[in-house]
Structure formats: C-alpha cells, structure tokens
Amino acid sequence: MQAMAKAADLDELRARKRFEPGAVEPALMRQWLDSGLFHPAPEGDASENYSIAIPPPNITGGLHMGHALNGTIQDALIRFQRMSGRRTRWIFGTDHASIATQRQVEKELISLGTSREELGREGFLERTWSWRERYGATIVEQYKRLGASCDYGDERFTMDAAYAQAVSLVFVELFERGYIHRDHYMVNWDPGSGSAISDLEVEEREETDTLYRIAYPLADGSGEIVVATVRPETMLADSAIAVNPGDERYAALVGREAILPLVGRRLPVIADEYVKTDFGSGALKVTPGHDPNDFEIGRRHGLEQHSVIGEDGRMTAEAGEGFAGLTVLEARAAVVAGLERDGALRGSEPYTHSVPYSHRSGERIEPLISLQWFMRMDELAAPAIAAVRDGRVRFHPERWASVYLDWMENIRPWCVSRQLWWGHRLPVYYCDACEETYVAREPPASCGACRGPLRQDDDVLDTWFSSALWPFATLGWPERTDALRAFYPTDVVVTGRDIIFLWVARMIMMGIEFAGAIPFSDVYVHTVIQAPDGRRMSKSLGTGIDPLVEIDRSGADAVRFGMLAMSSTQDVRYSVEKIEQGERLANKLFNAARFVILGIGERGGAAAPRPSAIEDRWILSRLGRFEAELDERIVAYDFPRVALTLYDFVYGELCDWYIELVKTRLGDPDLDATLRHVLRRTLMLAHPVMPFVTEELWRYVRVDGEGLLAGATREAAELALDEEAEAALGRVMSATQAIRNWREQVAVKPGVALSARIEAAGYEQETGPLLARIARLSLDGDGDAIAVAHVAIPGGAVAILEGVDLGAHSERQARERDRLQAEIDRLRAKLANDAFVRNAPPAVVEGERAKLAALEAELEELR
RNA sequence: GGGCGCGUAGCUCAGCGGGAGAGCGCUCGCUUCACACGCGAGAGGUCGCUGGUUCGAAACCAGCCGUGCCCACCA
Numbered sequence: 001m002q003a004m005a006k007a008a009d010l011d012e013l014r015a016r017k018r019f020e021p022g023a024v025e026p027a028l029m030r031q032w033l034d035s036g037l038f039h040p041a042p043e044g045d046a047s048e049n050y051s052i053a054i055p056p057p058n059i060t061g062g063l064h065m066g067h068a069l070n071g072t073i074q075d076a077l078i079r080f081q082r083m084s085g086r087r088t089r090w091i092f093g094t095d096h097a098s099i100a101t102q103r104q105v106e107k108e109l110i111s112l113g114t115s116r117e118e119l120g121r122e123g124f125l126e127r128t129w130s131w132r133e134r135y136g137a138t139i140v141e142q143y144k145r146l147g148a149s150c151d152y153g154d155e156r157f158t159m160d161a162a163y164a165q166a167v168s169l170v171f172v173e174l175f176e177r178g179y180i181h182r183d184h185y186m187v188n189w190d191p192g193s194g195s196a197i198s199d200l201e202v203e204e205r206e207e208t209d210t211l212y213r214i215a216y217p218l219a220d221g222s223g224e225i226v227v228a229t230v231r232p233e234t235m236l237a238d239s240a241i242a243v244n245p246g247d248e249r250y251a252a253l254v255g256r257e258a259i260l261p262l263v264g265r266r267l268p269v270i271a272d273e274y275v276k277t278d279f280g281s282g283a284l285k286v287t288p289g290h291d292p293n294d295f296e297i298g299r300r301h302g303l304e305q306h307s308v309i310g311e312d313g314r315m316t317a318e319a320g321e322g323f324a325g326l327t328v329l330e331a332r333a334a335v336v337a338g339l340e341r342d343g344a345l346r347g348s349e350p351y352t353h354s355v356p357y358s359h360r361s362g363e364r365i366e367p368l369i370s371l372q373w374f375m376r377m378d379e380l381a382a383p384a385i386a387a388v389r390d391g392r393v394r395f396h397p398e399r400w401a402s403v404y405l406d407w408m409e410n411i412r413p414w415c416v417s418r419q420l421w422w423g424h425r426l427p428v429y430y431c432d433a434c435e436e437t438y439v440a441r442e443p444p445a446s447c448g449a450c451r452g453p454l455r456q457d458d459d460v461l462d463t464w465f466s467s468a469l470w471p472f473a474t475l476g477w478p479e480r481t482d483a484l485r486a487f488y489p490t491d492v493v494v495t496g497r498d499i500i501f502l503w504v505a506r507m508i509m510m511g512i513e514f515a516g517a518i519p520f521s522d523v524y525v526h527t528v529i530q531a532p533d534g535r536r537m538s539k540s541l542g543t544g545i546d547p548l549v550e551i552d553r554s555g556a557d558a559v560r561f562g563m564l565a566m567s568s569t570q571d572v573r574y575s576v577e578k579i580e581q582g583e584r585l586a587n588k589l590f591n592a593a594r595f596v597i598l599g600i601g602e603r604g605g606a607a608a609p610r611p612s613a614i615e616d617r618w619i620l621s622r623l624g625r626f627e628a629e630l631d632e633r634i635v636a637y638d639f640p641r642v643a644l645t646l647y648d649f650v651y652g653e654l655c656d657w658y659i660e661l662v663k664t665r666l667g668d669p670d671l672d673a674t675l676r677h678v679l680r681r682t683l684m685l686a687h688p689v690m691p692f693v694t695e696e697l698w699r700y701v702r703v704d705g706e707g708l709l710a711g712a713t714r715e716a717a718e719l720a721l722d723e724e725a726e727a728a729l730g731r732v733m734s735a736t737q738a739i740r741n742w743r744e745q746v747a748v749k750p751g752v753a754l755s756a757r758i759e760a761a762g763y764e765q766e767t768g769p770l771l772a773r774i775a776r777l778s779l780d781g782d783g784d785a786i787a788v789a790h791v792a793i794p795g796g797a798v799a800i801l802e803g804v805d806l807g808a809h810s811e812r813q814a815r816e817r818d819r820l821q822a823e824i825d826r827l828r829a830k831l832a833n834d835a836f837v838r839n840a841p842p843a844v845v846e847g848e849r850a851k852l853a854a855l856e857a858e859l860e861e862l863r
Numbered sequence: 864g865g866g867c868g869c870g871u872a873g874c875u876c877a878g879c880g881g882g883a884g885a886g887c888g889c890u891c892g893c894u895u896c897a898c899a900c901g902c903g904a905g906a907g908g909u910c911g912c913u914g915g916u917u918c919g920a921a922a923c924c925a926g927c928c929g930u931g932c933c934c935a936c937c938a
Contacts, residue, residue, distance in 0.1 A: 017898070204935090211938085228938060279937055286938095293936045353937090399867065403933070406866075410934090497933080532875085534931085565886085568876075570868060571931075575875050577887045584900050595897035640877070644885070659897080737904085744904045750893065823882075830881095835918035844881060851882075 007602060013700065014598055019590035021555025024696050029144050032695075037711045039153035040087050042482035050081040051089045051487040053471040053519075054150060055495050055503070056158065058097035059132050060104050063142035065529050065537055065574065066496060068547035072563040073526055073639060074494045075148045079688035080634050082149070085713045089487050090149060091474050093156030094136055098423035098463040099193050099360045105131050105422070121421050128422050132157075145548060147556045147691045149710065154483075156474045158466045159424070166473040167466045168427040168441045170514060175439040180375050180416070182428075182437075186295040187415050189368040191313035192361020195419040196372050198462060199412065200502050202365055204354040211351035212336065213281065215344050216241060219257035219266055225250070226346050228280035230353065231290075232339065233331040235260065236319050237306035238267055240286040242297060245271035247282050261344040262335065263320065272297050292367050309366055311419075328366070373417040373426065373459070377509070381408045384508040387518050393508060396637045397569045400500060400525045407501050416462045423460030430455050468506035471519040478514075488515060492522040500525065524637045527568045534573055545574055557690035558582035564689060565643040585647050586693040589686060592655050593697040596675045599666045607703055609677040612670040614766045617725035619658040619678055622649070624719050630685055631716070646686055654682060657733065661774060676701060684714045731762050732771045735793035739775040742791045755781040759861060760796025790861050792820070794854065797861030820859040827852040 032038065040049075052074050057067060074090060082088040105128045106116050116124050136157070143150060156163060174180045187196040212232050215224040225241055238260050243250035250269070257266045267286075274297055275284045288298025289307045298305060308319035315323045315331045322338075323331050339345045356365035385408050387393045388401055395401040417426065429438040433452035438444065443454055469477070471493075475484040489511070493504060504523055511519035530536060531543035538544060550559050561582025566572050611617045626649040633642045658678070665671045680701050687694040687709055698709035706712065743750060756777040758768055772779050777798065787799035827848055830836055837845055
C-alpha cells in the first residue's frame with residue numbers, strides 16, 4: 001500500500017525551488033497542535049513514559065536566545081523520544097516571577113501617572129492579573145514559533161488556584177515540621193524593590209571606595225583606639241569595639257570603654273576571634289544593625305542593635321539630628337565632615353573591595369535587621385545530596401555535580417518572605433490583640449484565644465519557592481492524579497547553570513520531601529550564548545539578538561540547527577554562520593527530497609529498500625551508521641554532534657555522492673524503492689532537529705494510513721554494515737577526487753571525457769564502470785595504448801592515455817611523488833623503531849604496515 | 864581567599880594518546896537537466912609558553928602567562 005503522489009502536487013513541488021520556511025511554518029504548527037500529539041493522555045506510568053518539565057518562562061518577557069537554546073534542546077529530546085514510540089509529555093507553563101512582574105507593572109503605573117500605593121493592594125493585584133492576561137500569552141506564542149512541541153493543551157501558571165493550593169500546603173507542612181520559622185535577622189535588603197532578597201539574588205561587584213581611619217577616644221581619657229571603615233555613616237549605629245583576644249597591643253583595653261565620636265555613646269571594648277590582627281589597626285568597630293559579621297559578633301556578646309538606615313535607604317531618626325532623612329551617601333559625607341571638624345579622622349586611602357548589589361533592581365544592598373520568614377535547609381539538603389552522590393541524579397557535564405554538592409553541603413537558611421504584593425501570600429495570620437500566630441491553609445474565622453479578628457501576613461513568598469514544586473505541582477499534586485502517575489518523576493531537566501542553586505537544587509529537595517521521588521534523573525546544563533563580541537547578551541547592554549528576528553529571516557529549522565550546533569559544554573559566542581548553515585541544510589534537504597520525489601514521480605514505489613547496485617548497498621550501510629551515531633549522540637546530550645552528524649550525512653553522503661551516483665538510474669523501480677526508503681529514514685532522523693522542513697516533505701513520501709511525521713515511530717533498525725560496499729565506494733570516492741584534482745592541475749575541463757585505463761586493484765566488476773562514470777573516464781579505448789600520465793588512486797593508478805596537454809603535469813606529479821615519499825619515509829622510520837613495534841598495540845602496528853603498503857603501491861604507479 | 868572552565872586555520876568552534884578537523888571567510892574553476900542558499904578543486908595551523916610522563920602528546924601531569932565564570936562575612 002504505497003501512496004502515489006498526485007500529479008498536481010508534483011507540479012506544485014516542481015515549482016518550489018527553495019524551501020521557504022515562513023510560508024509553511026504556521027500551517028505545520030497548526031497541524032501538529034490539531035493532531036493532539038503534544039497532549040498525551042495520562043496513561044501508563046512514568047518509568048515507561050518520557051517527560052520533561054520546561055523551565056517556566058516569566059510572563060514578563062519575550063523569547064530570548066536563552067529560551068531558544070533551552071527550548072530547542074528539550075524539543076529535540078522530546079521529539080526524538082516521541083518518535084521512538086514513547087508516550088511523551090513536555091510539561092508547559094509560565095512563572096509569575098514575583099519581583100520582575102511587579103516591577104514591570106509598577107513601571108507602567110508610573111508612566112500612567114499613578115503608583116502601586118495609590119491603587120492599593122487589591123487594585124494593584126487586579127491590575128497585574130489583567131496585565132498577565134494581556135502579555136502572558138506572548139511568550140507562549142513565541143515558543144510555538146520555534147516549533148516547540150510542548151503540551152500547550154495543559155498549560156500551567158505558578159499562580160493558578162490549584163498550584164497556589166500546593167504552595168500553601170507545602171509552606172504549612174514545612175512550618176509544622178519545624179523547617180520554617182520567623183525571626184529578626186540580618187537580611188539583604190534591596191531598597192530598589194523594597195524587599196528582602198535571598199543570598200542567591202545578591203551579586204558582588206568590585207568597587208573602589210575610601211577607607212577611613214577614625215579615632216575613638218577612650219572613656220577615661222587615657223588615649224584612643226583607631227578603627228578603619230569604608231562605611232563611616234554606619235558608625236552612628238556602633239555598639240562596641242572589638243579586638244582579637246590574642247592581640248597584645250589591645251589586651252589591656254579589653255573590658256574598658258571608648259566614646260563614639262559625634263554621638264558620645266560609650267562603647268565596650270570586647271575581644272572576639274573574628275577580628276584579624278593584621279588588618280588595619282587590628283581594632284574593629286562593631287555595628288550589629290548594619291553588617292552581617294557584626295550582627296554575629298553582636299549576638300555572641302549580647303550587644304545592642306542600633307538601626308540608623310531605614311528600609312527606604314535613608315537615615316532614620318535614630319541616626320540623630322543632622323543625619324536623619326539623608327541618603328546613605330549624604331550621611332557619609334556629613335559624618336566625614338563632622339569627624340574632620342572634631343579632629344577624629346586619622347587618615348583615608350582608596351580601597352578596593354566587593355560590594356553587594358541586588359540582582360533584581362541593581363541597587364546597592366543594605367544589610368538590615370528585619371523580621372522575616374526563614375527556612376532551614378540542611379536537613380532537606382541531606383537526601384538531595386545523597387541522590388547526586390549515589391548517581392540517582394546525574395549532571396551533564398559531570399563537573400556541575402560538584403558545584404551543586406559544594407553549595408548544598410554549605411547550604412544556609414533561606415529567607416523566603418518578600419515585601420511584595422504580586423506572588424503567593426504567606427498562609428500566616430496574626431491576632432493583633434493577643435499576638436497569636438496561625439499558620440494554616442484555612443485559618444479560623446477569628447482568634448481562638450481571644451476571639452479577636454485575624455490579619456493575614458502582608459508578605460509573599462520568594463518566586464523560587466513555588467518554582468521548586470514545578471515538576472509535580474503542574475501534574476496536580478497533592479492529588480494523586482493520573483497525570484502524576486504517568487509523568488512524575490520526569491526524565492531530565494534542561495537548564496542554564498545560573499539556576500542550578502535557585503531552581504534545580506530546590507526542586508530536588510522538594511521533590512524528595514513532598515512528591516516522594518527525585519524529580520528527574522538527569523540534569524543537562526547547557527551553554528550560555530554570549531553576544532558575538534563575547535559580552536553578555538542583554539537588553540540593557542544592547543547586545544541581545546532576538547531569536548524571533550532570526551526565525552523570520554532564516555526559519556525555525558535554521559535557528560534550531562544553529563542552537564544545537566552552537567551549544568557546547570562551555571560558553572560560546574553567538575554565530576550567525578551556524579544559523580546560516582542550518583538554513584542551507586534545510587534547503588538542501590528540501591531540494592534533495594524534491595529531486596527524489598519528482599524522480600520517482602507518480603510511480604509510487606515500495607518503502608522497503610531494494611539495493612541492486614553497489615552504491616545502494618553503500619548508502620544503506622552509511623545510513624545505518626548515521627542512525628546509530630545520531631541515536632547515541634542524542635541520548636548522550638551531545639547536541640553539537642547531533643547537528644553536525646546530520647549535516648555531514650545529508651551533504652557528504654546523501655547529496656554529494658549517492659544522489660549524484662544514481663542520477664543516471666532514475667526510473668529503475670528498485671532504485672525508486674531504495675531512494676524512497678533512504679529519504680524517509682533521513683526525514684525521520686532529521687525531524688527532531690528540523691521539524692518543519694521534514695514534516696513538509698513527509699506528505700510526499702508517507703504511505704497510506706500514515707499520519708504526521710511528528711507522530712511517526714521510527715523503529716530502531718539493527719545495524720547491518722556492509723563493509724565490502726563501504727570499502728569499494730571509499731576507493732571510488734578517493735579515486736574520483738584524485739582525478740578531479742588532477743584535471744584541475746592540468747587544466748582539463750571537468751566535462752571532457754578522458755581516455756584512460758585503470759591500473760589498480762579493487763575496481764573489478766561494478767566499481768570500475770562506476771568510477772569511470774563519476775570521474776568521466778572513457779575505458780573502452782585501445783587497451784595497449786601508452787600512458788601519457790598516471791594518477792595515483794587507492795590500490796594503484798589510473799593511466800591517462802591520450803588527448804591531454806600536460807603542461808603543468810610533470811611538476812604536479814613530482815609534487816605528488818614527494819608527498820607520497822615523505823609519508824612513506826615517516827612510516828618506515830616509525831616501523832623501524834624497535835620500541836614502537838614492541839610497545840604499541842599489534843593492531844596499530846598492523847595498521848601502519850598496511851598504510852605503508854598502500855602508499856608504496858601508489859608511488860610505484862607514478863614512477 | 865577557594866573552586867571550575869577556556870586558550871587549535873583570518874573568524875566561531877570540534878577533536879582530548881597513534882597520519883591536524885568543520886562551518887564561515889579567502890583563491891581558482893564550473894549555465895553538470897534537485898539546489899548559485901548550488902557544484903568541483905585548493906591555499907591557510909611551530910594546536911598559549913616551559914618542563915615532564917610515553918615507543919608515540921594538540922590530547923596526560925606540573926609550572927607559568929593570558930582569559931572567562933562561580934562561590935566566599937577581612938572592617
């Protein structure tokens with residue numbers, strides 16, 4: 001039952017000389033979506049099915065290069081597995097991205113002349129939801145442009161009602177298990193977003209500030225202690241002066257008091273191991289309210305906590321008259337001026353150090369003491385560490401495992417509360433009357449103790465708290481749904497290294513703790529694509545390249561090919577050339593298929609191969625190798641070689657050789673069958689990389705009853721190599737190249753037939769005539785004619801018999817002889833080396849001997 | 864301060880123990896009846912430097928130089 005191509009279809013195809021992606025992509029995507037292939041029924045269990053949970057894109061942005069790379073890799077895996085016959089689901093959805101989204105909406109409000117505060121919490125949330133309705137779909141449509149075969153029919157959002165239920169359940173359970181608690185603690189305060197942020201959202205930047213040395217007089221008037229600081233404004237909140245307990249210079253001062261300049265407060269001199277004797281003066285001003293280290297020292301020594309910098313980044317009333325209300329920088333200048341006036345400054349010098357900045361707002365972090373919710377991580381980390389250590393979770397490349405382990409083994413508490421409005425509001429309720437706290441999904445109507453009204457905590461959770469539940473909350477957890485059974489655990493998570501801690505580690509911990517299984521067995525950490533000049537790709541730097549523009553220009557298949565070809569285990573620069581390589585490959589595939597399809601015409605032809613010539617046996621053997629290699633590369637996450645292998649096969653074997661070799665045989669039914677088979681297999685193999693062009697061509701070669709290529713199953717073929725055909729064709733190919741090269745050298749046009757005689761072994765039967773045809777040799781001349789030239793080919797030479805002007809020939813032949821002789825000398829020396837023959841593996845030695853013999857035969861023919 | 868990468872053809876990158884590779888760019892030649900987004904033939908590299916291991920090193924080891932990233936509480 002073979003489909004016969006319709007004459008009208010063929011005429012249409014004949015007119016299409018180029019593959020035009022823009023003209024076919026939307027319709028093909030439509031067909032895929034309508035087919036339901038991307039939306040599998042939740043049947044079977046996760047061990048037999050294949051699933052990936054997409055790193056949910058933020059609703060704030062458009063598709064950037066990172067998405068394009070990340071999405072292409074996942075889609076290649078998903079399509080490959082789907083075509084291998086597995087029930088396959090690519091879990092899809094978007095992330096509410098608390099801070100990023102809130103900032104975006106706030107920016108819009110300001111441009112409209114209003115503000116978050118003016119709208120109030122309810123109004124703001126309403127506004128943000130409608131913002132999400134307007135813009136949230138953008139990124140989804142853009143994933144479709146890429147050809148991503150996500151399950152769009154079951155799209156999730158991290159603030160869906162059901163998802164929110166899962167989030168609050170997890171929070172409450174963690175609280176009840178004692179992992180979550182509330183505390184006054186030093187946090188990274190981001191004045192830009194008006195919220196605490198986690199350690200992972202802080203980035204350090206090198207900066208040169210001024211290091212001031214300030215004299216603190218001793219209370220008894222017997223002298224002074226000099227301390228050094230880059231933040232003199234924080235001295236207003238000093239609680240002590242600390243020295244190292246072993247520092248003899250200060251031993252006598254410990255226990256006495258100093259006077260804080262400008263303020264007049266008496267500060268105890270304390271001894272603490274933290275203080276380095278060899279830094280500065282060896283004495284440290286201790287500011288528990290505004291420095292993380294000092295905070296710890298303060299806890300150890302029971303020091304007072306003063307707060308002189310507020311959450312708005314300005315000096316508080318406690319900073320005192322003359323300072324309150326100033327910005328931090330203004331206060332710094334004022335403090336320095338005051339110290340100078342009072343003669344307390346003992347010097348200053350430029351000082352380069354790292355300064356914390358908010359990754360979110362870009363503003364400088366203010367370490368502040370704040371009342372926040374913290375999550376203890378060490379116990380949750382233990383099983384997640386074990387899962388990686390014993391190989392139940394594997395990182396690719398492996399080195400990321402140790403990065404993960406290092407972080408996990410030194411994991412610190414996670415500040416999960418954010419002073420924002422957009423996000424999952426904490427399921428925490430307070431009674432202001434009697435100070436009771438309730439942590440519950442469904443709080444009582446009023447305080448159980450005093451019947452007073454309850455007030456919900458204003459804070460929301462860190463976005464990554466909900467992201468951590470993504471692989472199972474998307475599948476309906478905590479309900480025991482069919483989807484959960486069918487697709488959890490997923491198989492792999494594909495991501496950039498920047499979110500290994502933020503996301504991957506937390507998914508593993510939460511998956512183990514709540515879903516009862518590690519969420520995926522493999523973590524593929526892909527490259528980061530940089531701008532062509534090596535800088536970071538970013539909108540603000542103006543270095544971003546829009547993948548959608550690239551898709552418009554070159555087609556989605558080209559971009560996908562380029563992404564895979566560029567991907568690497570190290571960072572790489574964006575290369576348009578790789579996209580263009582993909583564009584050419586798509587076009588090449590299109591035209592090769594067009595040639596085959598039009599060549600077969602309306603004859604139909606069986607889909608099973610019927611090799612009747614040596615080149616048929618050759619291409620089938622090469623196809624087998626190609627399949628095996630492609631399968632191997634893709635499951636090894638070696639995407640650049642997936643792309644390269646595909647390119648090499650299509651260009652280097654299928655088009656440049658096979659199709660050229662069989663052109664004269666068109667019309668032979670055996671050839672039709674073989675061509676059709678090879679083309680079908682090639683389309684199947686290329687489909688995970690280039691789904692559009694292959695799907696477009698598939699309709700011409702599919703048999704009756706077959707559906708879309710995206711849904712086709714490629715049964716794994718047994719690798720049946722035909723070594724004999726490969727060796728024979730290998731000789732023909734080398735010989736052809738040698739003869740073409742020779743023609744070029746002696747300026748004989750490619751079209752001119754040369755009268756010749758093959759004086760070499762290995763060209764018996766079909767192979768000789770094949771060589772003659774492809775290299776344009778005429779073998780039926782006078783068998784005894786005298787050769788005017790010899791061209792070395794594997795196994796001997798081709799004697800050229802007549803009709804050639806050999807102006808450049810002898811020079812060229814001499815060069816060829818020299819080359820062969822040099823190679824022969826090298827091999828002889830090697831084989832004469834006793835140590836080599838004795839120590840090298842016998843197979844290697846044997847190989848070298850064979851090489852030598854072949855080269856000697858070639859040289860002999862040239863004499 | 865600790866850790867992880869990377870330095871190979873003009874450019875972007877593969878190769879990671881047995882004859883230096885790809886794509887682009889460059890040169891030359893082709894109206895070869897699928898494709899000029901094509902076909903064919905070429906030129907181009909002391910594989911960062913120095914030492915070591917080995918019969919054999921671009922590949923393994925050590926040191927150095929250059930470069931990128933991650934982690935880290937020295938004012």
